[in-house]
Amino acid sequence: MSNNTPDNLKYAETHEWVLEQNGIATVGITDHAQAELSDVVFVELPAIGKKLAAKSPAAIVESVKAASDIYAPVAGEVVEVNTALSSDPALVNQSPYEQGWIFKLKISDPNELSSLLDAAAYSAKLG
Amino acid sequence: MADQSSLLQTPLAEKHQSLGAKMVEFGGWLMPVQYSGILQEHQAVRTAAGLFDISHMGEFLIKGPSSEAWLNSVLSNDIRAISPGHGQYTLMPNEAGGVVDDLYIYRLEDQVYLAIVNASEIDKDFAWLQKKLVPNVSLENVSKDYAGLALQGPKAELILYRVFEGEFRRIKRNQLMLSTYKDHPVLVARTGYTGEEGYEFFCPAEIAATLWDHLLAAGAPFGCVPAGLGARDTLRLEACYPLYGHELSQGISPLEAGLSYFVSFDKPERFTGKESLRAQKDAGIPRRSVAFEMSGPSAPPRAQYAVHANGEKIGEVTSGGVSPTLKKNIGLALVASTHAKVGNKIEIEIRDKRYPALIVKKPFYNNIQK
Known part of the structure; x- marks a missing residue:
């Protein structure tokens, strides 16, 4: 079972990861999530400029079997999306924490970050 | 994950577990959806062989x-x-x-x-x-007594000879023979649901695990891998085989599904539904199951997505997804007959947006020699 969970990231219960740098949150799905979904064949990216509430659907990742919603871990405005996923959606499987990132948000309320799980808590949740 | 303890298990459940399969609910059964990955397993069946547990049938x-x-x-x-x-x-x-x-x-x-x-x-x-x-x-439900295995792919026959040795003689497509394996009777049929040559075995439940291991071991040098329901679905979709609950249902006739070949109006017996089917044939079949491929980039089409043409809704997708072999988004749709022509342009509605698609000839793929 894949459950690599880097210490420098924050995690949502819904299996997204967040890297916060200078008020910008980079968001992707965890190693565990990509292994559960397996074979990602399509990623629907959010529109740039879209304002998202925390825990609202932000993107859609489709595996061979099904479409899954990806949620905004914190509220914010979409400032960048990973267009490489349009031609190579399997990056989500191959490199979930680096090349497979999905979108970047300008964070509305930095306090929301504290509601996310740290690596230890997320790992514990996976069991 | 939903509670899996109330689900039925096949005689191969332990094998799936030890192979690291991802297990899902399917028709009341706990079944392997994949082992190494759907795309990999699909590819193995197209180029070498795959072994499926079909004991749930x-x-x-x-x-x-x-x-x-x-x-x-x-x-x-x-x-x-x-x-x-x-x-x-x-x-x-x-x-x-x-x-x-x-x-x-x-x-x-x-x-x-x-x-x-x-x-x-x-x-x-x-x-x-x-x-x-x-x-x-007499009619007897013997589902519990039988296990079913399907060995599918171009290398299936070679593997079969190694496992059954002298107990197997060559049979043609749709033929079957009663063979023996470790002194137990095994029905070997040259049938399948993948668009490849292959065989299905029906054997007593108690020898299923031994036969499974033997087929996998004999097949490994040829590239044979265990394959799950995920690959079974992508393979059958490329071959345009209907899946009950999708292309066929209590509300969809065999004529609409394009299966007229399997409806005999000429046999002497009156069969259930004959008059309704005859009437449908005479009046003109209202809907047709068609194969389509997406014309440009889009999310994979999925069952129940709406199909449009010239601004009106003409039907629904019944099955769809990525074709690992063709590297395209493909599907089957049940549409109004007036639109069901190869070469017609249609649109598939995916999350409130419409994407162009083309009706194409069935099947997308078939590697079975007639």
Whole structure:
């Protein structure tokens, strides 16, 4: 079972990861999530400029079997999306924490970050 | 994950577990959806071989002096067309011309038949048939006694020879033979659901695990891998085989599904749904199942997405997804007959946006020699 969970990231219960740098949150799905979904064949990216509430659907990742919603871990405005996923959606499987990132948000309320799980808590949740 | 403890398990459940399969619910059964990955398993079946557990499928044994005439009265195809040692695809229609189930029936002896029905429909089918039973026919649900394995792919036959050795002689597509494995009877049929050459085995549940291990070990040097329901679905979609609940249902007729070949209006027996199907044929079949491919980049089409043409809704997608072989988004859709022409442009509605697609010839893929 894949459950690599880097210490420098924050995690949502819904299996997204967040890297916060200078008020910008980079968001992707965890190693565990990509292994559960397996074979990602399509990623629907959010529109740039879209304002998202925390825990609202932000993107859609489709595996061979099904479409899954990806949620905004914190509220914010979409400032960048990973267009490489349009031609190579399997990056989500191959490199979930680096090349497979999905979108970047300008964070509305930095306090929301504290509601996310740290690596230890997320790992514990996976069991 | 939902509670899996109430689900039925096949005799190969422990094998799937030790192979690290991802298990899911399917038709009341706990089944492997994938081992190494759907795309990898799909590719293995297309280029080498894959081994599937199909023990969830139901088996009914039908016997007796009136069995031939009775089967012809409850099934759409003509059972007289097959002699002992042959099988045929057929449908069990309802009175309205819809489909109770689709099945494979093997004629084991002159008056002995084995029907293979869909896992999720076993109880419904059995009750349906029991109600229609006549004297001099016996119907037995032997689903629990049988395990089923499917070895599919261009290397299947080579692997089969290594496992069954002298107990196997070459058979043609849709033929079957009674073989033995470790002194147990095994039905070997040259049938499948993948668009590749291959074989299906029906054997006593107690030898299923041994046979599974033996086939996998003998197949490994040829590139044979265990394959799950995920690959089974992408393979059958490329080959345009119907899946009950998608291309066929109580509300979709075999004629609409493009299965007229398996409906015999000429056989002497009146069969359930004959008049409805005849009327549909005479009046013009209202809808048709078509194959389509997406014309440009889009999310994969999925079942129940709306299909449009010239601004109006003309039907729905019944199955869809990525074709690993063609590297395209493909699907099957049930559309108004007036639009069901190869070469027609249609649109598939995916999350409130419409994407262009093209109706193409069926199947997308077939590697079976006629």
